[in-house]
Amino acid sequence: MSLESIDRVAVLGAGNMGHGITEVTAMAGYDVTMRDIKDEFVEDGYESIKWSLEKLEEKEMIDESAEEVLSRIDTTTDLEEAVADADLVIEAAPEELDLKHEIFTDLEEYTSGDTLLATNTSSLPISDIAEAVDTPERVLGLHFFNPPVKMDLVEVIYGEDTSDEAAEAGYEWVESIGKTPIYVRKDVRGFVVNTIVGPFGGEPAFMVSNDEATIREADATMAHERGYPMGPFELGDLTGIDVGYHVRKEGDSPIPPITEEKVEAGDLGQKTGKGFYDYEDGDGADYEPEDAGDFDWLRVEARMINRAAFLVGEGVATPEEVDTGVQLGLGFPEGICRRGDKIGLETVLEKLETLYEETGADRFEPHPYLEELVEEGKTGEEAGAGFYDYGDDELGPYHDLNYELEDGVLQVELDRPSRMNALSEDLLSEIDDLFSSVDTDEVRVATIEGSGDRAFSAGADISGFADTAPTDMMDVTPGFETVNEFPRPVLAKIDGFCLGGGLELALACDLRIATERSSFGAPEIGLGLIPGGGGTQRLTRILGETRAKELVFRGNHIDADRAEDWGLINRSVEREDFDDTVGEFLDDLRSGPPIGLKVAKKVMNEGQDASLDAALVMESQGFGLLSSTDDVLEGTAAFAEDREPEFEGK
Numbered sequence: 001m002s003l004e005s006i007d008r009v010a011v012l013g014a015g016n017m018g019h020g021i022t023e024v025t026a027m028a029g030y031d032v033t034m035r036d037i038k039d040e041f042v043e044d045g046y047e048s049i050k051w052s053l054e055k056l057e058e059k060e061m062i063d064e065s066a067e068e069v070l071s072r073i074d075t076t077t078d079l080e081e082a083v084a085d086a087d088l089v090i091e092a093a094p095e096e097l098d099l100k101h102e103i104f105t106d107l108e109e110y111t112s113g114d115t116l117l118a119t120n121t122s123s124l125p126i127s128d129i130a131e132a133v134d135t136p137e138r139v140l141g142l143h144f145f146n147p148p149v150k151m152d153l154v155e156v157i158y159g160e161d162t163s164d165e166a167a168e169a170g171y172e173w174v175e176s177i178g179k180t181p182i183y184v185r186k187d188v189r190g191f192v193v194n195t196i197v198g199p200f201g202g203e204p205a206f207m208v209s210n211d212e213a214t215i216r217e218a219d220a221t222m223a224h225e226r227g228y229p230m231g232p233f234e235l236g237d238l239t240g241i242d243v244g245y246h247v248r249k250e251g252d253s254p255i256p257p258i259t260e261e262k263v264e265a266g267d268l269g270q271k272t273g274k275g276f277y278d279y280e281d282g283d284g285a286d287y288e289p290e291d292a293g294d295f296d297w298l299r300v301e302a303r304m305i306n307r308a309a310f311l312v313g314e315g316v317a318t319p320e321e322v323d324t325g326v327q328l329g330l331g332f333p334e335g336i337c338r339r340g341d342k343i344g345l346e347t348v349l350e351k352l353e354t355l356y357e358e359t360g361a362d363r364f365e366p367h368p369y370l371e372e373l374v375e376e377g378k379t380g381e382e383a384g385a386g387f388y389d390y391g392d393d394e395l396g397p398y399h400d401l402n403y404e405l406e407d408g409v410l411q412v413e414l415d416r417p418s419r420m421n422a423l424s425e426d427l428l429s430e431i432d433d434l435f436s437s438v439d440t441d442e443v444r445v446a447t448i449e450g451s452g453d454r455a456f457s458a459g460a461d462i463s464g465f466a467d468t469a470p471t472d473m474m475d476v477t478p479g480f481e482t483v484n485e486f487p488r489p490v491l492a493k494i495d496g497f498c499l500g501g502g503l504e505l506a507l508a509c510d511l512r513i514a515t516e517r518s519s520f521g522a523p524e525i526g527l528g529l530i531p532g533g534g535g536t537q538r539l540t541r542i543l544g545e546t547r548a549k550e551l552v553f554r555g556n557h558i559d560a561d562r563a564e565d566w567g568l569i570n571r572s573v574e575r576e577d578f579d580d581t582v583g584e585f586l587d588d589l590r591s592g593p594p595i596g597l598k599v600a601k602k603v604m605n606e607g608q609d610a611s612l613d614a615a616l617v618m619e620s621q622g623f624g625l626l627s628s629t630d631d632v633l634e635g636t637a638a639f640a641e642d643r644e645p646e647f648e649g650k
């Protein structure tokens, strides 16, 4: 049982999750059979896949045609036929344990002992489902999020008997389809993501029930001040108030009175036209930033951080896994462990202790792991350690970016795919920190790219704006300047949206290569703003006033071909040629003379703002300085000997 042994996949269920999983599996190049119990279910699922693939093809988000992807999908209503040759089966049937038992009993009969058996359940224990088979070691959870085509995260869940071999094969398979897996090492209710999200909706509902807050206060604070993609009540209305209600009921968790009232009245949210907000006779979730008041957000976040302490302390997941889970699965602006470390775990613990003392409610009882961290003085970033270690003997830890330094190439990936790699305060300071602390002797060239398949970066993180002081908003530039002044060439690899602050970051790089589908713009004017990370100045210098003003004043996007035509980027290339073109640039830059490139960059950057006379002096000083380097001796010797030079940066 390994990734190499997985060629054919069967997905059982053609509903929202089933057909979505089928689609992403086929998109990754696997042959897949989608099975449901009735022809009409299978046909509906297939039509939805076809529609979605055609949209993706239209937007150039897939490298092949919709037809080619569809040619890898078979459909059937016959379970045995669907799974007979499958190496991996993913069950995505309704959430009824008896039904899943029936399916897994049949799977034991129809599949070979080597077939990996996965369930996409979001609420049933994997171990309970695995009871139906004699070989529970090959049963695991692969929990996709809705819709699978859009959502990057998959939880890979161990049941009590799941073997490491099976879990690893599942994990690697998830990576092979371009999704991000996280391990859930124990079969806990809610796995990782739903464990954390519980208090996000639940605690504000208790507070409103107790007249300690209003719905609008809670939503406005959490969305506009704490940066969550939407307020807890808006979220409840969107997912269905009854859904959260049933999860609590099944888990024997106390139910907030307001939730109970809504369910009893049949006001279940958007689907019934009314929930916490009125969508028929009212304006829906119409809260505004000024509704925030003094809502006690710490009470909500302290409970989520306590749940994170449970997950980490009990060995269910690492802080990195918890944080990846909430960012990709829930669109949280940053990881919840990271947030705890920033708030200070002693503050979190104190909040929980006070509430526990005042109310006696179990949900506030601090988890021993949280107490342990605080007792050991690991109270967060300021103390140098918390959930994470912030020791300063190495780079990072970085939460919003990834980097790799190999063979002289520093590859930096902006890692906030659920927010289109929008530049949060953290991400900006991590860029600043990395480019100012990395050992430049080890680096010959750096690249910056976005993670996910949609954007280089869609600009500064708008969700943080309402709560940001004007002085902090003006703090965008230092990170970009560090990149601009980095003594090695920096190349922006752009595939997708490159907007606002994202464009400004790309402009701070020396070279820009983009895929044809990419688009560029300075949309800040639409927000009542102007570019604040060097955009007004660098655009004018690079494009000239006419084109720069068009971009800044109109706020429109231009495509990559026009961007190349205007000189905004060096190359616009087809996606399939992207890596090769970048590779050709990198080969030249990596083998070029480090000091020569450094001086060229400095003189060209600084010369732009000097008079021509002064700039020419800078150039000749640089020229003179280089003439005494070993690299120049090597370059001229290599020329005379008709060989490639080997520059050492001396």
Ligand SMILES: C/C=C/C(=O)SCCNC(=O)CCNC(=O)[C@H](O)C(C)(C)COP(=O)(O)OP(=O)(O)OC[C@H]1O[C@@H](n2cnc3c(N)ncnc32)[C@H](O)[C@@H]1OP(=O)(O)O
Residues within 6 Å of the ligand: 229, 331, 418, 419, 420, 422, 458, 459, 460, 461, 462, 463, 476, 497, 499, 500, 501, 502, 523, 524, 527, 531, 532, 533
């Ligand atoms: C000094 C610098 C200042 C600035 O940079 S100001 C910001 C300038 N940038 C912008 O104004 C661009 C804002 N974004 C957009 O216009 C759109 O997005 C796109 C055109 C890039 C894509 O649109 P679509 O395909 O419909 O996707 P989606 O649902 O809007 O975005 C997917 C998720 O990404 C989040 N997101 C996108 N851009 C930002 C951003 N700049 N800050 C924070 N989040 C962003 C969204 O909210 C959403 O998230 P969810 O799925 O949770 O709803």
